[in-house]
Amino acid sequence: xxxxxxxxxxxxxxxxxxxxxxxxxxxxxxxxxxxxxxxxxxxxxxxxxxxxxxxxxxxxxxxxxxxxxxxxxxxxxxxxxxxxxxxxxxxxxxxxxxxxxxxxxxxxxxxxxxxxxxxxxxxxxxxxxxxxxxxxxxxxxxxxxxxxxxxxxxxxxxxxxxxxxxxxxxxxxxxxxxxxxxxxxxxxxxxxxxxxxxxxxxxxxxxxxxxxxxxxxxxxxxxxxxxxxxxxxxxxxxxxxxxxxxxxxxxxxxxxx
DNA sequence: TCATCCCTGTGG
DNA sequence: CCACAGGGATGA
Numbered sequence: 480x481x482x483x484x485x486x487x488x489x490x491x492x493x494x495x496x497x498x499x500x501x502x503x504x505x506x507x508x509x510x511x512x513x514x515x516x517x518x519x520x521x522x523x524x525x526x527x528x529x530x531x532x533x534x535x536x537x538x539x540x541x542x543x544x545x546x547x548x549x550x551x552x553x554x555x556x557x558x559x560x561x562x563x564x565x566x567x568x569x570x571x572x573x574x575x576x577x578x579x580x581x582x583x584x585x586x587x588x589x590x591x592x593x594x595x596x597x598x599x600x601x602x603x604x605x606x607x608x609x610x611x612x613x614x615x616x617x618x619x620x621x622x623x624x625x626x627x628x629x630x631x632x633x634x635x636x637x638x639x640x641x642x643x644x645x646x647x648x649x650x651x652x653x654x655x656x657x658x659x660x661x662x663x664x665x666x667x668x669x670x671x672x673x674x675x676x677x678x679x680x681x682x683x684x685x686x687x688x689x690x691x692x693x694x695x696x697x698x699x700x701x702x703x704x705x706x707x708x709x710x711x712x713x714x715x716x717x718x719x720x721x722x723x724x725x726x727x728x729x730x731x732x733x734x735x736x
Numbered sequence: 737t738c739a740t741c742c743c744t745g746t747g748g
Numbered sequence: 749c750c751a752c753a754g755g756g757a758t759g760a
Contacts, residue, residue, distance in 0.1 A: 480754040533755075549755045551744080564744095582743045584755070617737075626756080634754050684746070685754070704754085725738070727752080 483631030532630030
């Protein structure tokens with residue numbers, strides 16, 4: 480479930496709690512293979528806490544603990560175990576990080592170093608965007624979801640970004656005009672930073688929580704995602720839902736062309 | 737670029 | 749019962 484804004488919210492909350500602290504132990508409660516974990520020597524100081532795309536990185540001494548929450552993972556901070564299916568506990572002197580994961584799809588790895596095939600971050604320089612889009616015939620919605628092309632955008636924010644940019648999600652990436660690419664390049668960081676400011680999106684049936692257990696707030700600001708049949712906030716035309724790149728996609732058939 | 741799978745739960 | 753859920757790897 481978590482996309483870049485949710486992961487960033489989680490990392491920002493965990494950083495002051497674990498960065499610079501000594502990781503005293505790792506308990507694996509769900510019998511699922513966690514690659515490399517047997518090579519982790521404890522205790523190990525957390526040198527740095529960061530995000531790359533939708534990955535959470537805890538840089539240790541040595542190596543890096545990588546967490547990807549996939550669909551239903553949560554990282555919760557506390558002194559006592561929270562409700563839910565706890566898969567992993569990272570123990571510190573003053574509290575613990577719990578990985579709770581209903582669907583057990585989350586991935587945890589301990590690697591000597593983080594190497595990724597991820598595309599550039601969407602909050603950085605986007606001057607490369609026109610060239611990259613010109614090389615692809617994928618529908619722009621699917622292109623935004625492809626982590627090798629741009630890292631961190633997921634299904635909610637792909638719909639929200641394209642609404643903000645006024646671009647039909649079906650459009651082939653290479654069909655966007657230079658002007659449209661410019662509008663898109665501004666919409667991407669705008670939507671994502673607003674969502675970070677809102678502490679992420681917690682839908683009604685969503686698993687996402689901040690590490691404190693609090694809900695996100697950006698669900699109140701969504702324009703199209705999950706709103707099929709409801710009026711477009713700009714022109715009142717009913718929002719439509721379609722399947723693009725195998726995922727539900729929401730858009731305004733009037734504003735997005 | 738699509739279907740399929742991973743896993744579990746919920747809602748129609 | 750089937751469809752679907754904010755992700756992504758894989759193989760055709």
